[in-house]
Amino acid sequence: xxxxxxxxxxxxxxxxxxxxxxxxxxxxxxxxxxxxxxxxxxxxxxxxxxxxxxxxxxxxxxxxxxxxxxxxxxxxxxxxxxxxxxxxxxxxxxxxxxxxxxxxxxxxxxxxxxxxxxxxxxxxxxxxxxxxxxxxxxxxxxxxxxxxxxxxxxxxxxxxxxxxxxxxxxxxxxxxxxxxxxxxxxxxxxxxxxxxxxxxxxxxxxxxxxxxxxxxxxxxxxxxxxxxxxxxxxxxxxxxxxxxxxxxxxxxxxxxxxxxxxxxxxxx
Amino acid sequence: xxxxxxxxxxxxxxxxxxxxxxxxxxxxxxxxxxxxxxxxxxxxxxxxxxxxxxxxxxxxxxxxxxxxxxxxxxxxxxxxxxxxxxxxxxxxxxxxxxxxxxxxxxxxxxxxxxxxxxxxxxxxxxxxxxxxxxxxxxxxxxxxxxxxxxxxxxxxxxxxxxxxxxxxxxxxxxxxxxxxxxxxxxxxxxxxxxxxxxxxxxxxxxxxxxxxxxxxxxxxxxxxxxxxxxxxxxxxxxxxxxxxxxxxxxxxxxxxxxxxxxxxx
Numbered sequence: 001x002x003x004x005x006x007x008x009x010x011x012x013x014x015x016x017x018x019x020x021x022x023x024x025x026x027x028x029x030x031x032x033x034x035x036x037x038x039x040x041x042x043x044x045x046x047x048x049x050x051x052x053x054x055x056x057x058x059x060x061x062x063x064x065x066x067x068x069x070x071x072x073x074x075x076x077x078x079x080x081x082x083x084x085x086x087x088x089x090x091x092x093x094x095x096x097x098x099x100x101x102x103x104x105x106x107x108x109x110x111x112x113x114x115x116x117x118x119x120x121x122x123x124x125x126x127x128x129x130x131x132x133x134x135x136x137x138x139x140x141x142x143x144x145x146x147x148x149x150x151x152x153x154x155x156x157x158x159x160x161x162x163x164x165x166x167x168x169x170x171x172x173x174x175x176x177x178x179x180x181x182x183x184x185x186x187x188x189x190x191x192x193x194x195x196x197x198x199x200x201x202x203x204x205x206x207x208x209x210x211x212x213x214x215x216x217x218x219x220x221x222x223x224x225x226x227x228x229x230x231x232x233x234x235x236x237x238x239x240x241x242x243x244x245x246x247x248x249x250x251x252x253x254x255x256x257x258x259x260x261x262x263x264x265x266x267x268x
Numbered sequence: 269x270x271x272x273x274x275x276x277x278x279x280x281x282x283x284x285x286x287x288x289x290x291x292x293x294x295x296x297x298x299x300x301x302x303x304x305x306x307x308x309x310x311x312x313x314x315x316x317x318x319x320x321x322x323x324x325x326x327x328x329x330x331x332x333x334x335x336x337x338x339x340x341x342x343x344x345x346x347x348x349x350x351x352x353x354x355x356x357x358x359x360x361x362x363x364x365x366x367x368x369x370x371x372x373x374x375x376x377x378x379x380x381x382x383x384x385x386x387x388x389x390x391x392x393x394x395x396x397x398x399x400x401x402x403x404x405x406x407x408x409x410x411x412x413x414x415x416x417x418x419x420x421x422x423x424x425x426x427x428x429x430x431x432x433x434x435x436x437x438x439x440x441x442x443x444x445x446x447x448x449x450x451x452x453x454x455x456x457x458x459x460x461x462x463x464x465x466x467x468x469x470x471x472x473x474x475x476x477x478x479x480x481x482x483x484x485x486x487x488x489x490x491x492x493x494x495x496x497x498x499x500x501x502x503x504x505x506x507x508x509x510x511x512x513x514x515x516x517x518x519x520x521x522x523x524x525x526x527x528x529x530x531x532x533x
Contacts, residue, residue, distance in 0.1 A: 053272075054271055054272050054274070054275075055275060055505070057272065058273075058275055058276050059275070059505055059508060059509045062509050062512065062513065063508060063509055063512040066512040066513050066515065066516035067512055067515070067516070069516055070363070070515055070516035070519035070520065071363040071364075071367075071515070074519050074520065074523065074524055075362060075363060075519065075523060075527075078523060078527035078529070079358070079529065081527070082527060082529060082531055095338065095342055099338075100334070100338055105512075108371055108508060109508055112374070112375070112505065112507070112508040113501075113504065113508070116379070116500060116501035116504045116505075117501045119497070119501075120494075120497030120498055120500060120501045121497075123497055124493060124494040124497050127493055128493075128494075178524075227387075227493055229383055229384065229386075229387035229496070230493070231383075231493050231494070231496055231497035231500075232379070232380075232382060232384070232386055232387060232496045232497060232499075232500045233380075233383050234497075235379055235383065235497060235500040235501060235504075236375070236376065236379040236380045236383055236500065239375040239376075239379060239504060240323055240372070240375050240376050243327060243371060243372065243375050244323065244326060244327060244330070247327055247330035247331060247334070248330055250330075250334060251330055251333050251334055251337070254334065254337065254338070255337055258337065258341050265341045265342070265344065265345045266345055267345045267346055
């Protein structure tokens, strides 16, 4: 009885810890085999890069404009209009778009769109035993499948961040126009308050998000089992773990950046 | 170029199908035919509670912390650290909790539905149900929608609580520039029950869309095990976009012309 209760409580935790450990090992293996010659993954890398680009550009565009217009644009704009200080909305967008939501929305979209596609693809290969066949042929799946996805997702997430914050600011421009305010002050406060620290912080953060997404999704895809439902379940778990990982990493990173660079939160 | 337009093209093509599917699904639920399988709906509600609550609350908690630290630092920079509560109240309740709910719903529940129903479709279990004279639409899709309607409002309100608690921890306990009393004074002043209701409506519209999209992609899955994986990935794409659109429209409708703040004129 006691044992049954203990099992029920601790087995999920043990499973979770084991999986996190496995993902760490996969990260280590991936980085090592990315650095160690030979480098056979060039073609696959370019292909994966274009694949992510093709899948994500449209969802990301719609999502960032919608988010930028709704959350920081309308809500903060409403608040500022009460004080007659709508020109400050541009300054607020440095905090809202560059530091916070552009990286987060980019990561959510990349995990939801490119990450799920990677898990579905690798999971299908796993249950058709193609991965085992590759190993029998002497081809290392980590080097040939995981490494190109890892690198290309890191690069593509970092680049998409710039794209996302441009369209996020476009959402802010739309919000400013709905308040019938001129755009000059918006851009003036935006550009005075923006700093390079914010920008590199944002890009480094999303690059790390890309790494998290790639490792979680590749791991879940490569360990899929149990036929048709198995692949679907792997995709499901991959997205959930990726979202939670992104959230936790986001908190730690933002807190560290804000605490170690006090000059970025000074309003100019 | 054509391949770059494939995803939006697919959505436009599927839009009519999804609308038809949604109409049938609503017909089953609101025509009360679903109550023939009320036991199954209760079982699905149980699955939702046991499977999704914890992950959903944890995402709400993490994003609440995030809102808290951003609010604390922002209000410090404008020289009013005592007003961090305004930022937390608006950011948590009005924007981030619906989004957190939408993200986790589409990740956990939406893809889970596609995986489960899609597997039933490709192993011909759905056809078997029809042969036995059970309407698969009612038994599989409508019961899940009813379960979502029964469970999710409570889960959502509890998650808002988790987010508030996280913001309190971040602003008062972690950053510590405002006393707990000062934080709560401003925090409760800048929100009222209608705000919670609007936020809940936003979250529930997202949830309905996600359940409909998830059951649609599962119900129409084809092409073997690989097909189920692809359908799962596709549903996730549409869901994330729909979550953002619903969030934007909700903000525009509920707070667009009326900030509902106890200041100004």
